[in-house]
Amino acid sequence: MSYTLWGEPGSGSFMIEAALAEADQTVELIDLDLTKDEHRSEAFLAINPSGKVPALRFPDGEVMTQSAAILLALDEAHPRARLMPAVGAVDRRFALRWAVHIAAEIYPLIEISDYPLRFAPPETSEVGMRSLVRRRIRERWLLMERQAAGEGSFLLSGFSAIDLAVAVISDWAVGPEWRCKECPKLDAIAKAVARREKIAPIWRRHFPQQPA
Incomplete structure (x- = not known):
């Protein structure tokens, strides 16, 4: 039995699909269209009651959610990768x-940036709220930029799943132009991930408008 991954192109499911490719694992992909609320269908809510992607079914039948937790579990399952x-x-x-x-300090702010009035009274300025949140996101990426190893390909001294997270999340809300200008180390990591042999076709599927 192989893995089954519920996701959406361009979403955090990229990280999981890429990690499985690095581990040479086969996976059945089930792409949901979030613009059509397919993540709120009864069938998917039975899999993940939070209605969020990604969700990964392991070969033993258990389902995991939360990208960071899934990546750590895949590391345990496939140490050779x-x-x-x-x-x-x-x-x-x-x-x-x-x-x-990334999971606690940055990822939650993405949702607030995308939907600021979900988290504030209706009289709140949507533009002002979004501007403030994006400033906080930039500050937290800049912290990582200053402490990156500087190898040009990895956040640490070698490739890890953290590089996958950097590649897919670091332009959300702030954009690739800002990342390129202000976080050249993180930008180099994202480009290196996109060029990795096993990941390149997955990158093209998720981000056809962002060449490596």
């Missing part, structure tokens, strides 16, 4: 730190 630095390595501590930083 080296999706994370080895247990005990100094790099692993930094990898865990950045995984949580």
Whole structure:
């Protein structure tokens, strides 16, 4: 039995699909159209009651959600793929730190940037709220930029699933032009991920307008 991945092109499901490719695993892809509220269908809510993608069914039948948790679980299931630095390595501590930083400090702000009035009273200025949130997002990417290894291809000393997260999330809300200008290390990481042999066709499927 192979993996089954529910996602949407251009979404965080890219990270999971790319990680599975790096691990040489087969996966059945089920693409949902969020613009048609397919993530709110009864069938999908039975899989993930939060109605969010990605969701991944493992070969044993269990379903996982939350991108960062899925990536850590895939690392445990496929250690030869080296999706994370080895247990005990100094790099692993930094990898865990950045995984949580992206998942807790940046990812939630994307939804607020996209839908600011979901999180504020109706009299709130949507433009002002979005501007403030995007400034916070930029600050948190700049923190990572200053502490990136500077290798030009990886956030740490070698490839890891953290690079996948950087590649797909770092232009959400702020745009690739800002990332290119203000975060050249992160921009280089995103471009390197897009060119990786096993990931390149997946990148083209998810981001056809963003060449590597």
